[in-house]
Amino acid sequence: MNGTQRKLAFGLAAGFLVIVAVIMIANAESSLSDLRANGHFLRADLVWSWECTSMIAWFTIWPVIWLAVKYIRPPRFPWVAVGIALVIGSAIASAWHVLLMIWLRHLYYSATGAGIYQFFDGIENKPLYEYRKDIGSYLQFVGLFALAQWLIARAGTVPVAEAGAAKTLAVGDGAVTHHVPIDEIESVASAGNYVEIAWGPRALLHRATLAAVEAELGDAFLRIHRGRLVRRAAIRRIETDKSGDFTVELASGASLRGSRRYRPAD
Known part of the structure; x- marks a missing residue:
């Protein structure tokens, strides 16, 4: 990448991380507020651990999604193949996200003496419930990464000094x-x-x-x-x-x- 592309990539990455942090804070505080309103006074650090472990799990998946968006795209692959890869990728990403998130929460609960983390907490078919939540996040990441790659590639084009001048x-x-x-x-x-x-x-x-x-x-x-x-x-x-x-x-x-x-x- 040239200098302009590197600056743009850094700015996009910083902006993305700021947005993720804001969403994580909003989700954690909303969960705490809802729990208290319903008479559940759960330790605040445990609620924060849910959001942090979820984001850490997604963080490990982002590089793979970035590379998939970069290489599995038309015209290199037909649209049908891209669609199939998108569906399969969503299932794999969700499974990895859920399994790593659960493992990290078990570690945190054990380290802080909070007991045993219960993933299956009464919601019927919890894996499907999590997949429905994850697919929205997954599609947002795919869309954002595709847009970022397009902007970075566009920033690498040679500017034309004057109208009609040869590149x-x-x-x-x-x-x-x-x-x-x-x-x-x-x-x-x-x-x-x-x-x-x-x-x-x-x-x-x-x-x-x-x-x-x-x-x-x-x-x-x-x-x-x-x-x-x-x-x-x-x-x-x-x-x-x-x-x-x-x-x-x-x-x-x-x-x-x-x-x-x-x-x-x-």
């Missing part, structure tokens, strides 16, 4: 920095800690990840393989094999192999 990609080559017009780049391939940029007859090595360059180049480029991008306008012919893999012929005459997972729509 360029700054590529360092020793003491020289090339400002390569994006519409002259034919393809970009991953090469270890670098990417190899096909610019006319030249091949420039640029120290960056393919994902970062993809975000910087924008929608003018298409990923045809886990380690390769091509400029859409440079594609002249696509030949698909029986396996679903394909070969892309570019304007320069170069032929590049593509994976069926990234096959462009016809």
Whole structure:
């Protein structure tokens, strides 16, 4: 990520954590108020432990949800597969959240001499009850993470200095920095800690990840393989094999192999 993206990511993460903390405080205080109104004077720290253990359990799941949102998405996967993954992911996330939350509460109750924590407290079919609550939180996290990733990727695009000015990609080559017009780049391939940029007859090595360059180049480029991008306008012919893999012929005459997972729509 570039500097702008890092600042945005930090700001979004800080804002997200502040919102989570506010929700946790509101839930804990509301639970205490409701219990007292009904004549139940439970220790305040126990009610707080419920909220804290729930958030700790969700905290361990957030990185997995973030990665799933990042990689299991169209056009890499069809919408049906994304929907199925979303449903399966909600069940797995809820199960992990509930089991870890219960275990942490048992530990807290035991450590503070509060007795044994009772999860099945009279609510019929408690696992289903918890799943119905968890799916709302899960979908909110998925939506927020998708929005955050879109904003971060958008912040990585090259700004246009003047209306109608050509976008360029700054590529360092020793003491020289090339400002390569994006519409002259034919393809970009991953090469270890670098990417190899096909610019006319030249091949420039640029120290960056393919994902970062993809975000910087924008929608003018298409990923045809886990380690390769091509400029859409440079594609002249696509030949698909029986396996679903394909070969892309570019304007320069170069032929590049593509994976069926990234096959462009016809």
